[in-house]
Amino acid sequence: MAEKKLGEYFSEEKGKMYYPSSSFVDNARIKDDSLYREAEKDRLAFWSKMADNLQWTKKWSRILDDDNPPYYKWFIEGKLNVSENCLDLHINNGLGDKNALIFEGENGDSTSLTYNELLKEVCKFSNALTELGVVKGDAVTIWMPMIPEAVITMLACTRIGAMHSVVFGGFSPEALKDRIMDSKSKVVVTADGAYRRGKVIPMRSAAEEALDDCPSVEKVVIVERTGTAYEPRKGRDLLWSELIKDTAETCEPVVMDSEDPLFILYSSGTTGKPKGILHTTGGYLVGVKSSFYYVFDHHEDDIYWCTADIGWITGHSYIVYGPLSNGSSTFIYEGTPDYPARDRFWELIEKYRVTVFYTAPTAIRSFMRWGEQYVDKRDLSSLRLLGSVGEPINPEAWIWYYEQIGKEKCPIVDTWWQTETGMIILTPLPGVTPLKPGSVTRPFPGVEVDVVDDNGQSTDPGQKGFLVIKSPWPAMLRTLYEDPERFEQTYWQQYPGLYFTGDGAWKDHDGCFWIMGRVDDVLNISGHRIGTMEVESALVEHPSATEAAVIGKAHEIKGHSITAFVTLKEGIEGSDELVQELKNHVTKKIGAIARPEEIFFTYELPKTRSGKIMRRLLRDIAEQRDLGDVTTLMDPQVIASIKEGYSEKE
Ligand code: WT7
Numbered sequence: 001m002a003e004k005k006l007g008e009y010f011s012e013e014k015g016k017m018y019y020p021s022s023s024f025v026d027n028a029r030i031k032d033d034s035l036y037r038e039a040e041k042d043r044l045a046f047w048s049k050m051a052d053n054l055q056w057t058k059k060w061s062r063i064l065d066d067d068n069p070p071y072y073k074w075f076i077e078g079k080l081n082v083s084e085n086c087l088d089l090h091i092n093n094g095l096g097d098k099n100a101l102i103f104e105g106e107n108g109d110s111t112s113l114t115y116n117e118l119l120k121e122v123c124k125f126s127n128a129l130t131e132l133g134v135v136k137g138d139a140v141t142i143w144m145p146m147i148p149e150a151v152i153t154m155l156a157c158t159r160i161g162a163m164h165s166v167v168f169g170g171f172s173p174e175a176l177k178d179r180i181m182d183s184k185s186k187v188v189v190t191a192d193g194a195y196r197r198g199k200v201i202p203m204r205s206a207a208e209e210a211l212d213d214c215p216s217v218e219k220v221v222i223v224e225r226t227g228t229a230y231e232p233r234k235g236r237d238l239l240w241s242e243l244i245k246d247t248a249e250t251c252e253p254v255v256m257d258s259e260d261p262l263f264i265l266y267s268s269g270t271t272g273k274p275k276g277i278l279h280t281t282g283g284y285l286v287g288v289k290s291s292f293y294y295v296f297d298h299h300e301d302d303i304y305w306c307t308a309d310i311g312w313i314t315g316h317s318y319i320v321y322g323p324l325s326n327g328s329s330t331f332i333y334e335g336t337p338d339y340p341a342r343d344r345f346w347e348l349i350e351k352y353r354v355t356v357f358y359t360a361p362t363a364i365r366s367f368m369r370w371g372e373q374y375v376d377k378r379d380l381s382s383l384r385l386l387g388s389v390g391e392p393i394n395p396e397a398w399i400w401y402y403e404q405i406g407k408e409k410c411p412i413v414d415t416w417w418q419t420e421t422g423m424i425i426l427t428p429l430p431g432v433t434p435l436k437p438g439s440v441t442r443p444f445p446g447v448e449v450d451v452v453d454d455n456g457q458s459t460d461p462g463q464k465g466f467l468v469i470k471s472p473w474p475a476m477l478r479t480l481y482e483d484p485e486r487f488e489q490t491y492w493q494q495y496p497g498l499y500f501t502g503d504g505a506w507k508d509h510d511g512c513f514w515i516m517g518r519v520d521d522v523l524n525i526s527g528h529r530i531g532t533m534e535v536e537s538a539l540v541e542h543p544s545a546t547e548a549a550v551i552g553k554a555h556e557i558k559g560h561s562i563t564a565f566v567t568l569k570e571g572i573e574g575s576d577e578l579v580q581e582l583k584n585h586v587t588k589k590i591g592a593i594a595r596p597e598e599i600f601f602t603y604e605l606p607k608t609r610s611g612k613i614m615r616r617l618l619r620d621i622a623e624q625r626d627l628g629d630v631t632t633l634m635d636p637q638v639i640a641s642i643k644e645g646y647s648e649k650e
Contacts (some may be wrong), residue, residue: 031432035445066472083156101148123251126251134157139163139186171590172589211233303353331354354382365394367400448470452466459507466500523551525562550564
């Protein structure tokens with residue numbers, strides 16, 4: 001395999017295969033399939049070996065406790081601290097002066113923190129949180145822009161054993177409120193504002209009502225980022241800078257049990273209420289440390305950049321915990337790729353000599369549309385490895401990424417995983433696995449994945465089915481926060497003994513996996529999960545609406561965009577103004593990512609006899625009929641006539 005040249009044509013049912021170049025393979029951590037073979041021989045021994053790379057205060061007595069499925073436990077009785085593994089460990093190994101976190105702000109301001117410096121900041125803020133009364137097991141909500149303090153807060157929580165719940169900064173204050181209430185956070189850490197495309201977006205003042213409405217919140221810590229004004233609440237609101245002024249620069253890490261909660265991260269499901277996905281300490285860190293090391297082929301001199309926001313699982317696992325537990329240098333950028341110009345990302349790669357770059361297909365499709373001229377004027381020669389995550393990547397975008405960004409010398413790791421899986425599950429190993437544009441290739445060593453039919457039987461190559469994980473893996477979610485019933489029902493009841501991912505997929509003759517997308521009522525908008533029910537509930541809360549149905553419509557850049565069909569109350573007329581009002585209403589309830597692209601008013605929604613909305617019909621209406629340019633008001637005949645062509649089975 002290794003002698004084949006990257007990009008060499010290989011006859012294959014699914015087209016071209018791409019092999020890593022010999023120069024990449026020569027320097028790769030893993031050059032052959034030994035890791036796969038080792039894990040296949042003894043899965044638990046493999047994970048135990050991965051766990052040996054962590055620093056444990058007390059070693060585990062048992063690798064996996066599978067006595068009470070689906071409540072699996074990993075590294076039983078093991079004791080450790082995550083921040084100690086991400087900071088102190090490397091300092092003790094002589095990496096204290098190495099950059100841990102490199103930051104560039106939207107305005108071009110930049111900071112870097114060495115491992116020594118990051119530890120000091122983390123300790124100071126850990127002590128501040130302790131002074132505010134946060135103790136082991138408490139929840140702290142983080143609603144912040146992409147600035148170093150966000151990472152510092154996450155690590156400080158882990159140092160004192162508090163669970164963090166990071167809420168994406170782009171979510172609305174109302175969405176923030178729901179998540180603070182659900183986690184019962186005592187402390188919320190936020191900023192006065194955020195920079196976005198040259199404008200200042202207020203955060204603390206925007207969150208005022210949400211914070212006032214949450215009875216659990218005792219203290220709000222505010223980072224001064226933009227100087228945006230707000231009304232401080234006496235006795236509750238505190239400035240970050242004031243808080244850390246006099247706190248000690250050292251803080252003993254709290255010894256945590258392997259199964260102690262590490263964080264909650266809310267993610268959309270098929271109901272209106274987001275799920276609080278709970279990850280624990282030992283297994284999660286073993287999973288993300290080992291997967292980061294092998295998937296991103298960790299090298300000590302790497303400058304690693306993952307463009308996700310820390311508000312998503314990608315930011316947790318592969319901006320913070322994966323890179324830092326490996327002693328890597330992780331780069332974070334505050335802004336968007338098109339401000340001040342469309343070459344911003346390439347400018348940053350050139351400036352910081354980024355070596356490994358991990359982004360999402362939706363971003364790649366935007367770059368493609370903007371054109372090569374933005375790429376060509378920058379020096380991207382430092383890059384050696386590229387990654388993709390969040391949604392299926394179309395082969396056209398894959399090839400563009402490979403040729404224009406990677407200059408045909410960087411392997412692309414297309415990584416499939418979920419908030420629930422905590423770690424990468426399906427992925428190439430870049431020095432080993434031949435790549436097929438559009439395929440996520442193989443399970444990570446030690447993980448067992450399959451595609452099954454309706455009866456839970458493994459499908460034949462080429463046959464479509466449901467993606468499942470066949471055995472527990474260390475970074476798996478342990479439950480849904482305070483909702484074990486929903487945990488069991490969502491993931492474990494479809495097929496006994498198998499974890500149900502909610503994705504459709506198929507395998508090819510080489511055992512490579514191809515992901516088709518969600519099979520439940522969850523949409524993937526620009527790589528982010530949005531539940532149709534969440535948007536529908538937001539819409540029907542508007543006084544004009546009685547009923548709403550939301551579907552994902554294929555979209556060139558976002559993968560899918562949101563189209564809503566809304567029925568109005570008697571006597572209310574649909575209008576362009578009302579369309580805008582409803583769109584704004586959804587933005588206010590959830591955030592701009594859930595804002596419908598199109599809204600159609602309709603007199604009825606097509607339903608089956610049992611009352612289930614016929615989404616497939618609505619999708620067809622939205623995609624095949626050219627309605628957008630005519631009017632927002634739907635003729636009832638349109639639905640009725642199309643409906644005739646559909647069975648009641650939908
Ligand atoms: C869903 C999980 C953890 C990644 C960020 C999103 C889709 C994710 C891929 C990929 C095809 C992908 C799936 C999955 N997805 N990565 N490489 N190829 N689809 O995390 O919000 O938990 O969403 O994203 O549909 O179920 P998430």
